[in-house]
Amino acid sequence: MSWIYLTSGLFLGWSLGANDAANLFGTAVGTKMLRFRTAALVGSVFVVIGAVAGAHGTSKTLGRLGAIDAPAGAFMVALAAALAVVLLLTKSGLPVSITQAIVGAIVGWNLFTGRPTDLKTLGQLVSSWLISPLLSALIAAALFGATRAFLRRLKVHLLEVDAWTRGALVAAGAFGAFSLGQNDIANVMGVFVRVSPFPETTRFGPFGATSVEMLFLLGGIAIAVGICTYSHRVMLRLGSGLTSLSPLGALIVVLAAATVLFVFGSPDLQRLVKACHLPGWPLLPVSATQAVVGAILGISVVRRSGIRTKVLGQIALGWLVAPVAALGIALVGLFVLQNVFELPVSAAPKPAATAGAVAGTPVS
Amino acid sequence: MTILFRRTRALEAQIDQFLDAVSEGCLVFEQGIDDYLRHDEASFEERRKAIGIFEARADELRREVETRLYAESLIPDHRGDVLGLLENLDNVIDQAKRTLGQFEVERPDVPEDLAADYLALARACTQSTQHLVNACRAFFREITAVRSHIHKVYFFEKEADRLADSLKRKVFAKDLELARKIHLRYFCLHVETLSDRAEEVADRLAIYTIKRTI
Numbered sequence: 001m002s003w004i005y006l007t008s009g010l011f012l013g014w015s016l017g018a019n020d021a022a023n024l025f026g027t028a029v030g031t032k033m034l035r036f037r038t039a040a041l042v043g044s045v046f047v048v049i050g051a052v053a054g055a056h057g058t059s060k061t062l063g064r065l066g067a068i069d070a071p072a073g074a075f076m077v078a079l080a081a082a083l084a085v086v087l088l089l090t091k092s093g094l095p096v097s098i099t100q101a102i103v104g105a106i107v108g109w110n111l112f113t114g115r116p117t118d119l120k121t122l123g124q125l126v127s128s129w130l131i132s133p134l135l136s137a138l139i140a141a142a143l144f145g146a147t148r149a150f151l152r153r154l155k156v157h158l159l160e161v162d163a164w165t166r167g168a169l170v171a172a173g174a175f176g177a178f179s180l181g182q183n184d185i186a187n188v189m190g191v192f193v194r195v196s197p198f199p200e201t202t203r204f205g206p207f208g209a210t211s212v213e214m215l216f217l218l219g220g221i222a223i224a225v226g227i228c229t230y231s232h233r234v235m236l237r238l239g240s241g242l243t244s245l246s247p248l249g250a251l252i253v254v255l256a257a258a259t260v261l262f263v264f265g266s267p268d269l270q271r272l273v274k275a276c277h278l279p280g281w282p283l284l285p286v287s288a289t290q291a292v293v294g295a296i297l298g299i300s301v302v303r304r305s306g307i308r309t310k311v312l313g314q315i316a317l318g319w320l321v322a323p324v325a326a327l328g329i330a331l332v333g334l335f336v337l338q339n340v341f342e343l344p345v346s347a348a349p350k351p352a353a354t355a356g357a358v359a360g361t362p363v364s
Numbered sequence: 365m366t367i368l369f370r371r372t373r374a375l376e377a378q379i380d381q382f383l384d385a386v387s388e389g390c391l392v393f394e395q396g397i398d399d400y401l402r403h404d405e406a407s408f409e410e411r412r413k414a415i416g417i418f419e420a421r422a423d424e425l426r427r428e429v430e431t432r433l434y435a436e437s438l439i440p441d442h443r444g445d446v447l448g449l450l451e452n453l454d455n456v457i458d459q460a461k462r463t464l465g466q467f468e469v470e471r472p473d474v475p476e477d478l479a480a481d482y483l484a485l486a487r488a489c490t491q492s493t494q495h496l497v498n499a500c501r502a503f504f505r506e507i508t509a510v511r512s513h514i515h516k517v518y519f520f521e522k523e524a525d526r527l528a529d530s531l532k533r534k535v536f537a538k539d540l541e542l543a544r545k546i547h548l549r550y551f552c553l554h555v556e557t558l559s560d561r562a563e564e565v566a567d568r569l570a571i572y573t574i575k576r577t578i
Contacts (some may be wrong), residue, residue, distance in 0.1 A: 032440035155506045158446075158576075159379075162439045163372045246441055246576075 003197050005071040008079035010222040013188040015082045016098045017226020020184060020288040021047060024176040024257060026235035027250035027296070028169045036232050042170055043177040043231075044224035050181025051220030052213055058265050058285040059186035059193055059212075064121045066106035067194060072337050073109055073345035074191040080105040080330035081187075084322055097287035097322055100129065102187045104323030108330030113346040124282050129319070132260050132286040133294025140256035140298035147248060165247045172251055176258035176288075181220055183265030186285045189219035249299050256298065257291035290319070375432055379504065382425040382450065383497050386457045389418035390493035390558070393460035397486040397555065400467050401479040412464050419461045426450045445572040449500060452565040456493055459561045463554045472551045473544060478534060482555065485527045489558040492520035496562045499569055503576070510573045517566040524559035528552050 025039035068074045081101035103125050110117040151161065198211040209217065245253065263269065264286045273280050293312075337343045396411030429450060433443050474482055499513030535548045 032437070152506075152508055157372075157376050158439060158442065158504045159372045159376050160369065163369055 005075035005195070006192060006197065006218065008075045008082060009189050009192050009219060011086075012078045012082040012098065012102070013219045013222025014226035014230070015085045016184055016188055017043075017047070017223040017228075018230035019085060019226075020098055021177065021180055021223060021227045022231030022235045023289045023292040024180060024254055025173055025231075026292070027245050027253045028173065028247070029232070029235040031245060031247045031250050033166055033247040033250060034169050034173070036235065038170065039173060039235070040228045040231070042173050043227045046174045046177035047181035047223045047227065048217065048220035050178035050183075051185040051216045051223065052209075053178075053182065058183055058283050059190040059216075061121060061124070061282060061284055062102070062106065062186050062190035063193060064118050065103065065125065066110045066115065066117065066191075068106070068109055068191045069194050069347040070344050071192075071195040071197075072341075072343040073113070073334065074195050076333040076337050076345060077102070077105040077109050077191045077330055078188070080108060080333050081326045083329050084326035097129075097289045097319060098184065098187045099125075099285050099287040099290075100319055100323040101326040102191070102285075104326035105330040106191065107323075108327040109334060109345070111327075112331055112334040115346070124284055128264065128284045128286050129290060132264065133290040133297070135263070136256045136260045136291040136294035137298030137301070139259055140252050140295035141302045143252045143255060144249065144299045144302045147252065151248075161248065165251055169247070169251050169254065172254040172258060176254050176261070179258045179261035179265060180288050181223065183261040184285055184288060185216050185219050185223070188223065189215045190285070245296065245299065249296075249303075252299060253292055253295040256295035257288060260291040260294075261286060261288060287319075371436070372438075375429065375438070376504075378425050378429050378432075379450075380501075382422055382429060383453075383500055385418045385422040385425065386453050387494060387497040389415050389422065389457040390460050390490050390497075392418065393464060393558070394486050394490040396464045397467070398483055401474060401483055408468070412468055415457075415461045415464055419457050422454055422457050426454050442572070442576060445575065448568060449503070449565070449572060452561075452568060453496070453500060456496065456558065456561045456565060459558050460493075463558065466554055467551070470547070470551075472547050474548065474551075475538065475540070478531065478538075478548070481527065481531045481534065482552070485524060485531060485552065485555050488520050488524040488527055489555060489562070492517050492524060492559040492562040495520065496565055496569075499566060503569060503573060507573060507576055510569065514566045514570055514573075517562055521559040521563040521566075524556055528556040 021043055025034065025043055028034040029036050029039050066077075068077055081098060081104070084101045084104065085098055103122070107117055107122070109115070156164075192215055193212055196211040196215045198214040200211055202209045202211075202214050264281075264284045267283065270280055270283060297312075334345045338345050392411050392415045396408055396415065399405075399408035399411055430447055433439065433446065439446060495513050495516035499510050499517060502509040502513055531552050532549050535545050535552070538545070540548075
């Protein structure tokens, strides 16, 4: 039975592949510098590696937001987030964020079960929705300016720039996919960590994988399937929708977004920073979509080129609608699961004062 | 790294060879006019054949470059611009070849005292083409320098206009048969057209340069 509950997480992973992962390669594919097939292959392989290699940091953060302890509850939270994205927004072709959707759905679970919502974690997550695009914009603007100065100084032939850019796009795409897997797998499988159906250790000959690693491997594969099957349309939309980008601009967008995902998702980088006695920051699942949009805006500011504000407005609207829609769907879905199918959506019995529970108000 | 860029460098070389062919063809055009005006028939015939070879070479290189750009999906965002540039540059050397051919066929009887004016006109036109070729080279390697070269193309095109206007006035002020005056006016026009073609390409190049901001 537990395995069936994972299907919503896999559906969410597929959505992430179709949307957030697509955004990383969208500019490259949209400008025809990379074939979709190449982007899908590189993205799929590295997103799985990233998901398995070091994704524990961001999943812990989501665990603090809402410690979902029943398989049916985790199922509905992941399903609500996926439905919010797929039903409401993917069909319109707009790039939307799974990150916001899953946060909205977890808060919905907290509200339904009367569990407290860790306001500090929620504040960190929400502030990351602003900080990550801003940071991405700054990185992209700096990279863009430096690249332009470098090319002008070195007088590289147009064809050589093209060849370098193609190679760099594959490398940056791989880095981006790795960072995406590392950062955003928490959005896909984070809610299942406490209710994983995998045994403590799964053996593959001489190798062993923990329950969480197996969960993340499965989620990574779901993301890869999403990239391969449905991301092409979203890629073309972002690659040509917000503003016109040159292939070099596309490369810088991928690099800036990947760097932001890596910074917020890498426990190794976190450890390195702490070892150098530098101030750290929380590991947070941030939206690849927001990072990409931020990077595009950063380049547009440096280029002083126009932004299609209508498209930008639609994207911003999507960011607002996604968490609210996911929260609403989670509340309805959890109610149906508990009262129609009589499935427990949390391990603890539902407190009597559920109706009065609000986000951030501990009830037990 | 060498293997990675071998094909790219070969294509770069072809583009450079194409630009060389256009540049040399236009220089030969000027020499051909000079030979014609000095009544050096043997040398004129040699120049006429040479410009035909340069024009054929430019055509061949242009087709090869175009095919490779499409077949290998190179510079997708600038491919159309580059192809437009090469095709219009090809029109410049075509024009030079056509004009020399017209001299050979129609044999205009240029009065001795106007020969220097025809030569000055041809030189101004050739100068505009040389700066155009430099602008095109800069488009591929040093985008910031394009504007400066294009500015010179416009300068020499205006200079050619001025010289052609002055020459036509001199032709019609002379005591010659009307048919000969019209014939000489046409040849002034033929030579002048070369700088007009260069200006047309420069106009396109200016737009392509704005598009290629990074």
